[in-house]
Amino acid sequence: MTCEEVFKRLYEALNSGVENLTSEVMAKHYELCQACCQFCRFDAQVIKAMQENCFKDRPISDLRSKILNDIDLQS
Amino acid sequence: MDNSMTENKAEQVKKKEFEDLFLPLLDNLYSIALRMTRNERDAEDLVQESYLKAFRFFHRFERGTNARAWILTILTNTFRTRYRKKKQEPSMVDFEAVENFCLADEMVKEITASDKSKAQGAEIITVVLKDYVSDDVIEALENVPEQFRIAVLLSDVEGFSYQEISEILGISVGTVKSRIFRGRKILQKQLWDFAKQRGILKGK
Numbered sequence: 001m002t003c004e005e006v007f008k009r010l011y012e013a014l015n016s017g018v019e020n021l022t023s024e025v026m027a028k029h030y031e032l033c034q035a036c037c038q039f040c041r042f043d044a045q046v047i048k049a050m051q052e053n054c055f056k057d058r059p060i061s062d063l064r065s066k067i068l069n070d071i072d073l074q075s
Numbered sequence: 076m077d078n079s080m081t082e083n084k085a086e087q088v089k090k091k092e093f094e095d096l097f098l099p100l101l102d103n104l105y106s107i108a109l110r111m112t113r114n115e116r117d118a119e120d121l122v123q124e125s126y127l128k129a130f131r132f133f134h135r136f137e138r139g140t141n142a143r144a145w146i147l148t149i150l151t152n153t154f155r156t157r158y159r160k161k162k163q164e165p166s167m168v169d170f171e172a173v174e175n176f177c178l179a180d181e182m183v184k185e186i187t188a189s190d191k192s193k194a195q196g197a198e199i200i201t202v203v204l205k206d207y208v209s210d211d212v213i214e215a216l217e218n219v220p221e222q223f224r225i226a227v228l229l230s231d232v233e234g235f236s237y238q239e240i241s242e243i244l245g246i247s248v249g250t251v252k253s254r255i256f257r258g259r260k261i262l263q264k265q266l267w268d269f270a271k272q273r274g275i276l277k278g279k
Contacts, residue, residue: 042178045205046262047231049212054232055106059122060115064101067126071093074130075086 093133096142097126103143104150110228111154113217121158125150144235148243151225173257176264207270215265223258230255 104125108118129136129146136145216224229240230251237255241248 045208049209050232053213054110057106057109059105059119063119066123070127071090071130075090
């Protein structure tokens with residue numbers, strides 16, 4: 001499998017998994033190819049950083065109370 | 076009188092069920108809304124409006140299905156109809172440069188340009204970027220154009236499958252894949268460019 005083919009399948013593998021055979025071939029490619037290996041590590045790091053940082057924010061006002069109030073008025 | 080009491084009781088049950096299902100998702104929805112609107116006040120308004128719509132249309136929610144996906148669909152549609160009109164964001168992305176950008180190639184160039192061995196060079200890039208990416212990922216993400224940003228968020232942050240994202244956004248699975256692929260590529264280029272601007276990478 002070439003680097004180009006690996007990249008084509010990479011995101012499918014990250015999201016929903018690819019067939020075992022393809023995964024094994026990709027894993028072997030990563031062992032041999034430094035560029036792809038670093039790319040995957042970097043990409044995984046970006047995804048991890050997004051997951052960690054995207055949920056740090058909290059509403060500045062009492063949003064929960066506002067929503068409950070809206071629901072009360074609506075019902 | 077009896078009918079009125081029964082209706083009141085039913086309304087209370089509905090309210091309780093809605094609150095139990097959807098209020099625990101509030102912080103999560105706010106975080107997503109903030110990444111969409113890039114503004115705290117707009118994010119709060121967006122979430123508040125989405126909850127109100129969700130409550131109005133709660134009778135359409137199929138019990139046992141994915142509540143998070145359902146309310147995220149409402150949030151996304153509300154954002155698209157209301158906030159997109161309000162803020163037509165000019166694209167700051169050079170799409171041609173993004174198309175030509177390949178992170179793996181850039182990494183190889185960086186490793187080659189370093190005085191270290193290939194293995195040492197690769198390790199240094201990974202370690203340096205690991206800390207740097209955590210600090211700047213949100214800014215980089217917010218620079219990704221909206222249609223790609225939302226697809227990346229739903230996939231990489233929220234963990235939805237291509238099929239679920241397709242249903243939330245009302246687009247084909249193929250379009251979802253394409254948007255995620257391009258969104259990630261734009262994000263990678265943003266981060267790589269930031270690193271170069273700050274002198275973290277030589278950027279040959």
